[in-house]
Amino acid sequence: MQTHSSTTIAGSTADPEADPIIELHNVHFSYAGADEEALRGVTLSVTAGEHLCVLGSNGSGKSTLAQLINALLAPTDGSARVCGIDTAAQPERTLELRRQVAMVFQHPDDQMVTSVVADDVAFGPENLGVPQPRIAARVEEALAAVDMLDYAQADPADLSGGQRQRIAIAGALAMHPRVLVLDEPAAMLDVAGRRAIQRITRNLNERGITIVHITHFMDDALIAGRVVVMDRGRIALEGTPEEVFAQRDAILSLGLEPPFTLQLAHRLEAVLPELPAASDAEELARTIAYAATANTSTRSGAPRPTMPTRSGAHRTAAPARSGGNSSFGSDFPPENSHFTPEREQEAQAATPSAAQTAAIEFRDVTFSYADEQNARKRLGLLARLRKRRGRHATPHDPCGPLALDSVSFTVPAGSLTALIGHTGSGKSTTVELACALKVPNVGAVRVNGIDTADLSRRSELRSQVGYVAQLPERQLFAQTVFDDVAFGPRNLALSDAEVSDRVNEALALVGLAATPELLGRSPFALSGGQQRAVAIAGVLAMCTPILVLDEPMAGLDPAGQRRMRKLIAQLKHDGRTILVVTHSMDDVAELADHVVALEHGHLAAVGTPRQVFAQAAKHVPGVPAALAFSQRLEEHGVTLGSNPLTLDELVDCLAKHLGGAFPEEVRHGRPH
Amino acid sequence: MAVRISIGRYYSADSPIHRLDPRLKLIAAIIYMASCLFVSNVPTLLLAGALIVLAMALARVPLGRVLSQIKPAMHFLVITSLFNLFFVHTGTVLATIGPFSFTTGGVSSAVFYTLRFLLLLLMGSLLMLTTQPMAITDAVERLFSPLERLGVPVSQATLILSIALRFVPVLSQDAQNIVVAQTARGAQLEGKGALSYARACVPLLVPLFASAVRHADNLGRAMDARCYTGGPERTHYHVMRFARRDAVAAAVLALYLVALAAASLFA
Numbered sequence: 001m002q003t004h005s006s007t008t009i010a011g012s013t014a015d016p017e018a019d020p021i022i023e024l025h026n027v028h029f030s031y032a033g034a035d036e037e038a039l040r041g042v043t044l045s046v047t048a049g050e051h052l053c054v055l056g057s058n059g060s061g062k063s064t065l066a067q068l069i070n071a072l073l074a075p076t077d078g079s080a081r082v083c084g085i086d087t088a089a090q091p092e093r094t095l096e097l098r099r100q101v102a103m104v105f106q107h108p109d110d111q112m113v114t115s116v117v118a119d120d121v122a123f124g125p126e127n128l129g130v131p132q133p134r135i136a137a138r139v140e141e142a143l144a145a146v147d148m149l150d151y152a153q154a155d156p157a158d159l160s161g162g163q164r165q166r167i168a169i170a171g172a173l174a175m176h177p178r179v180l181v182l183d184e185p186a187a188m189l190d191v192a193g194r195r196a197i198q199r200i201t202r203n204l205n206e207r208g209i210t211i212v213h214i215t216h217f218m219d220d221a222l223i224a225g226r227v228v229v230m231d232r233g234r235i236a237l238e239g240t241p242e243e244v245f246a247q248r249d250a251i252l253s254l255g256l257e258p259p260f261t262l263q264l265a266h267r268l269e270a271v272l273p274e275l276p277a278a279s280d281a282e283e284l285a286r287t288i289a290y291a292a293t294a295n296t297s298t299r300s301g302a303p304r305p306t307m308p309t310r311s312g313a314h315r316t317a318a319p320a321r322s323g324g325n326s327s328f329g330s331d332f333p334p335e336n337s338h339f340t341p342e343r344e345q346e347a348q349a350a351t352p353s354a355a356q357t358a359a360i361e362f363r364d365v366t367f368s369y370a371d372e373q374n375a376r377k378r379l380g381l382l383a384r385l386r387k388r389r390g391r392h393a394t395p396h397d398p399c400g401p402l403a404l405d406s407v408s409f410t411v412p413a414g415s416l417t418a419l420i421g422h423t424g425s426g427k428s429t430t431v432e433l434a435c436a437l438k439v440p441n442v443g444a445v446r447v448n449g450i451d452t453a454d455l456s457r458r459s460e461l462r463s464q465v466g467y468v469a470q471l472p473e474r475q476l477f478a479q480t481v482f483d484d485v486a487f488g489p490r491n492l493a494l495s496d497a498e499v500s501d502r503v504n505e506a507l508a509l510v511g512l513a514a515t516p517e518l519l520g521r522s523p524f525a526l527s528g529g530q531q532r533a534v535a536i537a538g539v540l541a542m543c544t545p546i547l548v549l550d551e552p553m554a555g556l557d558p559a560g561q562r563r564m565r566k567l568i569a570q571l572k573h574d575g576r577t578i579l580v581v582t583h584s585m586d587d588v589a590e591l592a593d594h595v596v597a598l599e600h601g602h603l604a605a606v607g608t609p610r611q612v613f614a615q616a617a618k619h620v621p622g623v624p625a626a627l628a629f630s631q632r633l634e635e636h637g638v639t640l641g642s643n644p645l646t647l648d649e650l651v652d653c654l655a656k657h658l659g660g661a662f663p664e665e666v667r668h669g670r671p672h
Numbered sequence: 673m674a675v676r677i678s679i680g681r682y683y684s685a686d687s688p689i690h691r692l693d694p695r696l697k698l699i700a701a702i703i704y705m706a707s708c709l710f711v712s713n714v715p716t717l718l719l720a721g722a723l724i725v726l727a728m729a730l731a732r733v734p735l736g737r738v739l740s741q742i743k744p745a746m747h748f749l750v751i752t753s754l755f756n757l758f759f760v761h762t763g764t765v766l767a768t769i770g771p772f773s774f775t776t777g778g779v780s781s782a783v784f785y786t787l788r789f790l791l792l793l794l795m796g797s798l799l800m801l802t803t804q805p806m807a808i809t810d811a812v813e814r815l816f817s818p819l820e821r822l823g824v825p826v827s828q829a830t831l832i833l834s835i836a837l838r839f840v841p842v843l844s845q846d847a848q849n850i851v852v853a854q855t856a857r858g859a860q861l862e863g864k865g866a867l868s869y870a871r872a873c874v875p876l877l878v879p880l881f882a883s884a885v886r887h888a889d890n891l892g893r894a895m896d897a898r899c900y901t902g903g904p905e906r907t908h909y910h911v912m913r914f915a916r917r918d919a920v921a922a923a924v925l926a927l928y929l930v931a932l933a934a935a936s937l938f939a
Contacts, residue, residue: 070897095899103897110890113831115838116806122909124898129905136909153684157841171898437852459858467856474846475853477878487875491858524882538857 020045021083021179021210022069028077029064038064040233041078046212048178051205053221053241054214056230057255057557058528062214065230066183069212070103083178099128101179102172106187108164109156117159117167118143118152124175135174142174143167146200160423162193169200179210186217187555190423190583191622198223216557218245218259222280229254255559260625260647267651272658281632289636292658358410359546359577360434360465364443367404367429403429405601406443411546411579411594416572418588418609419581421598422621427581428470430598431550434579435467447546463492466544470551472535473528481507481526481534482519488542506541507534510567529560536567547571549580553587565591589613589624589645614643626650683801689731690802693918694811700925701799707932708792712784715935721787723928724794733801741797742790749786756782809834810910820904828902839887846883850876 022045029039038061046052056062067073068080071087071094080087085097102124105111114120118139125135143149146166156164165185172180182201186194194217202223205211213220221227227244229237231254237244245251245262252258258266261281272291404426411417411434421427432438433445436452445452450461466488469475478484485506489499507514510533523534539547552568553561568591572578582588588595588609595612597605597620605616613623623631626644630653633640640657644650689697704723711720728738762777799808813830820826854875 067893072893072896095901098897098899103894105890105894105897107890109842110887111894112838113891113895114806114834116804119806119909123900126907126909127899127901129907132907132909132911135907139909155841156838175898432852435852435856437855462856462858465856467853469849469853469856472853474883475850475857475875475879476882477854477875487854487859488857491860542857 019047019084021048021050022046022212023081024065024068024075024078025080026078027068027075027080029061029068029073029075037076037233039068039075042230042233042235044228044235046179046210048210049205049208051201051211051223051225052213053224053227054212054230055216055218055221055227055244055256057216057559059232060230060254061233062230063183066103066181066212066214069179069181070101071097072103099175100177101181102175102177103181103183104165104168104172104185106184108161108168108188111168111171112156112164115155115157117148117154117156120156120167121170121174124171128175138174138176139170142170145173145204146170147196160193162189162196162423165189165193166196166200169197173204177209179212180204181212181214183214184216185213186215186220191585192422194220216256218257218558221245222259229256255557257558257562260629263647264629264650267647268654281629285629285632285636285638288633288654288658289638292638357413358446359413359415359448360411360579361446362407362409362430362433362443363446365404365407365433365440365445366402366442367426367433367438367440368402402601404433404440404598407598407601407603408443409596409603409606411577411596413577414572414575415594416568416578416580416592417594417596418592419579419596419598420583420585420588420620421604424600425598426601427598428550429601430596431467431548431579431581435465435548436461437467463542464544465546465548466539466542468536468539468547468549468552470554471532472539473531474535475538476523476531476535479522480520481523484523484534485538485541488538492542502541502543503537506537509540509570510534510537511563512537529556532556532560540571544576546577546579549578551581551583553582553584583621585613585620585622585624586626586646589626609645610643613645682804683733683737685732685802687730687732687802688917689727689798691917692802692921693912693914694803694807695815695912696914696918696921697799697803698808698811698815700921701795703925703929704795705792707929708788708795710932710936711788711791712936716932717784717787719928719932719935720791723924724791724798726924727798728794731798731802733798737801738794738797741801742793745789745793749789752789753782753786756785805837806834807910809837810908811912814912825902827906831902835891842887843880843884847876847880850879850883 024042024044027039027042028037030037040061042061042065044065054062054065064073068075068087069082071080071082071085074080074088074091079089082097083100085093087094087097112120113123121139121142122135125138130138139152140149143152146169148163148166148170151159151163151167156167159167169180169182169185180201182197186197189197198220201211201213211224213224215221221244222241224241227237227239227241228235229244229251236254237247237250245258248258248262248266257263261284265284268288272288407426407430419427419430429438433440433452434447436445436447436458439445439453447461448464450457450464452461454461476484478487482503485503486499489502494502503519504514507518512518512530512533523531526534536552549568552564556564565587568578568580572591580587580591592609595605595607595609596603597612597616599619604619605612607615609624612620613627617623622628624645626646626649630640630644630650638657640653642649642653644653704720708720711717728735757774757778758772760778760781761773761775763775763780766774766776766779768774803811809830812833813827816824816826816830857875859875860872
């Protein structure tokens with residue numbers, strides 16, 4: 001990226017002008033047919049060259065705000081002036097405004113008009129009537145700015161989500177905007193994709209483009225100059241990232257989650273009472289390292305001071321964890337029990353042993369899309385013969401690229417197994433094989449002992465394993481919530497009374513009260529979060545002992561993610577075996593007791609989270625934030641001894657390590 | 673991994689055929705394909721065959737790629753040629769087996785019918801293999817742009833075509849995801865009888881329709897944000913210039929047409 005930073009993307013001057021480039025004054029907005037206003041009096045001004053981050057949970061009005069800035073919506077009351085143009089009073093100048101304010105949306109797929117990357121980037125300049133010879137230069141420049149020049153002739157369908165979103169940003173940049181509005185550009189991306197977007201937005205801002213970044217990821221906000229937090233159509237908090245995140249309780253009550261370093265700093269306050277509130281991980285690590293070294297030097301001379309008890313540390317930590325509203329029962333395991341010996345034992349028990357039953361078993365599974373066979377159809381005689389021979393004689397039976405190559409692992413019964421790997425590592429294929437939605441070319445998949453290739457036991461198998469697809473709300477189809485949730489149970493040929501019971505139970509489990517009003521509503525009339533809850537209820541209603549969840553957190557805001565984590569913990573507590581695909585290593589550390597890591601269609605590692613992160617760190621997409629921080633501490637000379645995976649464990653480790661003795665310098669100010 | 677419904681996959685290479693002006697390539701391919709219908713004897717067959725062999729050699733597309741493109745149509749060709757063989761009874765009788773008699777006319781129409789369509793298909797697949805779909809829609813837009821003056825929304829129509837091509841893989845992936853999700857919920861996707869089949873489709877079609885509407889809604893907003901108005905002031909990224917090689921190609925085609933006309937008249 002740095003190599004391109006000399007070229008200027010912004011066509012116009014980016015000097016901080018005295019006049020604000022975006023000026024919203026007491027803006028109200030309500031969607032047609034909506035009871036409540038989406039925006040209820042927003043006043044905000046942004047100066048040219050600023051990097052503004054707009055945070056807020058789902059439904060807080062932040063997307064509406066983005067569309068107002070780009071004149072895709074006009075305020076119903078109040079005024080919005082962008083680049084000196086009043087969006088409501090001067091509709092004839094809308095185009096002039098959009099030339100200067102480009103926008104990137106959440107779904108990269110829905111922003112592209114052609115099947116060639118370069119042509120798509122050229123779409124904006126073409127619309128602006130840029131003379132032909134200059135379009136090519138703009139396309140090249142914009143693709144270089146997002147590091148995608150090598151993909152100019154590619155088909156977007158062949159790119160990853162992160163790459164596609166970078167193309168969408170290039171498409172916006174090619175219009176030479178003064179302002180770039182990004183509406184949750186990373187909501188559907190993995191960590192690597194999100195990091196790339198952060199890097200790009202920062203670079204663009206350094207080149208003078210005003211950035212308005214709408215997001216619910218707190219770490220996006222750390223790189224911004226100013227943060228605005230929206231809540232139910234109003235601005236709830238405003239200030240620099242440090243100022244905003246200092247208001248921890250407010251952040252939590254708004255359904256957001258402070259960034260990891262701030263959470264850690266807050267938790268350590270009990271142990272290191274006067275630790276500076278640092279949002280920068282490096283600074284925090286340095287401070288802790290300083291405290292630790294000072295501590296050991298005092299310790300060598302004087303008798304060791306008393307250590308604060310662990311329960312004390314936990315007590316202060318409690319609000320951080322229980323911030324989310326608990327719509328579920330109160331009888332599931334306390335989340336703070338992770339670092340206890342029980343968890344380690346549990347983890348040990350979860351590793352496959354001969355005596356233990358495997359809920360899902362993959363044995364030498366090879367799968368290729370090139371010669372996929374229909375999972376619903378019986379094999380022809382020839383194919384069966386070929387397959388049988390292939391299993392014994394020819395190892396190269398499947399042709400074409402292999403999505404999975406001799407993968408063997410088990411998901412122990414009762415475990416919560418996380419399936420991790422980079423994009424394209426074969427996770428989705430594995431999930432579909434586990435749910436008998438595909439059958440292996442070579443090898444066998446058994447679900448509770450049933451071979452997925454055995455068609456005669458297919459319906460029995462369906463009652464064993466439930467599958468929550470990615471963005472499950474997209475499979476809703478029925479006219480009422482009841483009918484949708486009842487679809488699965490009815491396919492199991494249950495009686496009406498049983499179906500009705502199951503629907504009520506499943507909805508209760510996902511935190512929705514099964515009132516007649518809700519049951520009779522169209523699922524399409526629900527909010528995004530409720531739609532997902534209903535879709536998941538539709539799978540839970542099948543009461544399968546095994547559940548497979550593919551990226552259940554994708555697109556959810558922090559409060560939604562917290563609810564989802566609780567639901568998963570509850571399901572495990574109820575004794576279900578869970579296989580969850582996730583790209584959040586923190587979720588792996590927090591939830592899972594068994595991990596299966598894939599890399600390029602091969603099995604990269606299997607074991608407890610601790611084993612996998614310690615021994616196979618190179619083969620997994622990342623490490624939990626707590627482990628990353630402890631590694632950073634190690635660079636500063638602080639070795640914690642064990643590998644903390646969660647925030648709780650890290651705090652415990654640090655409490656033990658630091659012992660509670662504090663050098664004067666830390667108490668009174670920062671070290672240099 | 674997305675299932676790609678390929679409407680003739682582009683084969684990336686740098687050849688004289690790849691570099692031809694897509695407008696010329698499109699028109700020439702259509703003219704050639706029309707001319708194939710006049711292939712009715714050995715000289716015309718040789719002429720048309722020679723031209724496609726020349727084009728394929730210049731295009732540097734592996735023969736396997738070309739053949740795999742036309743493979744799905746082969747069944748159809750075999751069946752129609754058998755029909756010709758059995759049911760055309762012109763000319764002299766060559767042999768009689770049971771109730772069937774084979775005549776010279778039957779044999780020749782079977783052979784020519786098949787080869788004629790083979791040539792036609794080869795040219796079609798060569799066009800798709802050497803021209804990106806976007807270049808074809810662009811060419812269509814330029815060729816029909818005079819109609820804009822008569823009020824025909826040519827550029828809008830070609831943009832629709834381009835978006836349709838763009839969304840084929842997106843929607844096919846959506847459809848696949850929906851099938852998988854509903855199958856896991858125990859949906860019976862192979863109902864017996866028309867009515868139960870239609871009913872079985874509801875859990876698939878409703879979400880697919882909803883997803884198409886969602887894509888359309890988002891895309892419309894994104895196009896608005898990118899200043900699309902569909903007006904005449906739009907410029908074009910790709911230059912289409914009639915170069916020397918295009919003139920040469922046009923001349924070759926013209927000569928071929930003259931020769932074909934001569935061969936079919938005097939034969």
